Structures are given as C-alpha cells and as structure tokens.
Amino acid sequence: MIRKSIVLVTGIVIIALLFLFHEPLLQWIQNNEQDYVILTTIIATFMSLFPVIPYPIVGGVIGAAYGPILGAFVIWCGSTLASIIFFSMVRYGGFDTFGQKILLKYSSTKKITLLFEKNAFMSITILRMIPVIPSILINAYAALSRVSFLSYSIASGLGKIPAMTLFALVGHTIVTDPTEIIYMIIIYGIFISITYAGYRLWTKRIDSAISS
Template sequence: MKLWHVALMYGLTAIIFFIYRHPIYDWMLHDRPSLPVIFLLALGFVLFPVLPFKIVIGMLGIMYGPLLGALISWTAASAASVIVYMLVKTTFHEQGRAYLAKFKQMEKLKRMMEKNPFITLLIARLIPIFPQALINIYPAFLSIRLRTYVAASALGKIPAMLVYAYLGSSLLTDGRSALIAACIYVAFLALILTLYKLWLSKKA
C-alpha cells in the first residue's frame, strides 16, 4: 500500500472520529454497548486521539468499575501500540528515520532505547518524561524488537490505567478516595522519576 493511501485513510478516519466524538462518547456512556464494541471504540480513541484517552479511561471506570474499566483500556491501548508499531515499521520506516535524523536532540533518546530498550520504554510509559505519541512510533524506527516494545509498553501502562479508571469510578461518589488515589499516584511518579535519574547518573 502506498504511503499516501495510508495517510489518506488515517486522515479521513480521524476526521470522522473528530466530528462524531461527542455522540460516540455519549452513546458509550449511556447506552452501554457490548464489550467487543466498547473495545473497538476504545481502540479507535487511542488510534485517533480526538479526546484525551484519560477521559475515556475514566468513563470506562464509571461504566464497568475500576478493574474491568482498566482492563478494557489497557487491552485497547496495548493493541493500538502494536498496530502503530507495525504500521510505522512496514510503511513509514525509511521516511521516518530520514526525518528524525535531522533532529540532533533525538540522538540521546535513540542511544538510550537501543542500549537499554526495555527499561527505557518501561520508564517512558510509567511517567510522562517523553511525549507518549513519540514513544508510540519512535521504537519502530530503531532496531527494537516487537516483543520488547510490547512487553515494556504493556507493563508501563498498567499503573496509569488502574489509577484513571479508579478515579473515574469514584470521583463522583467518593471524592476523598479519589484524592488519596491521585496523591499516591503522584508520589509513585515522583519515586519512579527519582530512580530514573539515579539510574542515569550511574550510566553517565
């Protein structure tokens, strides 16, 4: 498939999702479609981020409770990461490498990912030290194996999925618990960031 064909299909689908994002959101929240349909819609919102996915996770937490809501979100996000990786790897690989080579500030990230791909990807997923859109595509331009990318991404997504689904399920009914969960998550991010900086200092 030609590059412009892929770009055109993605663009048209993104436009459709953007135009109907609010009706889709309301339908998901009020009509409770079947789980396979919910999964496909969640997958669509990951691939076409016309709404912040954190909102979608919270909504799924409201609909199905924190555990099932987080599981649906995590499964959709993990599936989307594989789709994006394979699409970039097979269609945009050469163009992407040539484009990113122009940015010298990407060299440090490239070296970190190629030297310690699992731990770098895991930390990047656990805390927002890198733009997540970049983490979705950049590994496909490098010599990182699909299984390493999938494992690190899947593990790194778990804490955020659980927290946002729990916040969604409890924010309206138990604001105090939601606040405590948010504080614990912030402390967890601070701890991971501190450990990451210590790891970098030892590598220097």
C-alpha cells in the same frame, strides 16, 4: 509510496470520523454499561490511537460505566492495542527507513538511539509510566529505531498499567465517592516520583554516553 499513502489516508479518515462522532460514542458507552465490552474496547483503541479528545476523559467515562477493574482492563487494552497499531503503521508503513537515517545521522542522536535500543525494554516501560511524555512520541521513536516488535509490545503494555488503572479508578470514584480521589492522587504521586527518579538516572546515562 503506496504504503505511506494508505497509512496517511486511513489515519485522516479515522481522525475525521472520531472528531465528528466522539460525543455520541462516549454517550453510547455510558448508556450501555458492560453490555458491549469488545465494541467498547475497539472504540477505546481508536480514541487512543487518534486522541481527538484527551484519553484520560475516555478512560474516566469507561471507568464510570464499567467499574474500576473491568474498566481499567478495557482502557488498558485499548491504549495498548493503539500503541501497537501506531508502531506498526510507522515501522511497516514505509516510514522506518527515512526515520532511521535521521536518528543515525547525527552523533548525539545516534548515541541516544543506540543506548535506547540496548536498554529498550526497561526504557520503554519507564517512559510509559511518566504521564508528561506524550505517548505518540514514544510510539514513533520506538518504531523508527530497531527495537523489536515483541519487546516494544510487552514493555509498552506493562508501562501503561498504572496510568490506565488510575483513569478507570478516577472515573469510577467520581460516580461513587469523589473524596477518595484525593487518596488516589497522593498514592499515584508517590509512584510517579519513584518512577521519575528512575527516569532521571536513565537520562544521566544518556548524558554520559553523549559526552563520552
């Protein structure tokens, strides 16, 4: 109970601070280009952990300030660290036991969870690449399952690379050459289509497992 209270209170305080100060923080990033990489990464981490504003906006600002390569690395680090922190908050904050009981209570959710755990690395990597799936749902579901911390961390980091790179590129391109955004959207659209096809194959396996 104490662990849950600490996690909840800490989260509420951070959310409140980010809600009040997110605009000054973004302006600070814009005005201190490449001078404070570590501090910017910390800010990006908290903004990804509790997205009071959409993280693509944060990524775009950092990409414009730091360039496509360093910017992509910074927002990738921030997003990956945030997912690991959230996973840890749920798994080790006292919510895991209750969550596992819910996931394993019904036969349908039990089969999905067991299949997810069996193919955890590939499942998490693919799910991360599909932008329409909220990151917080993936974080929470993985934390409540019995996926290992190491597998989750590595798969989550790999799956985030395409989207984080795109955010940084868009932010940088808006400042330098906005016309290139069209080409990036086309390339990313093709990539997402391929990823989605793989995701559909994965969901068919789930449907087969549930019906069997």
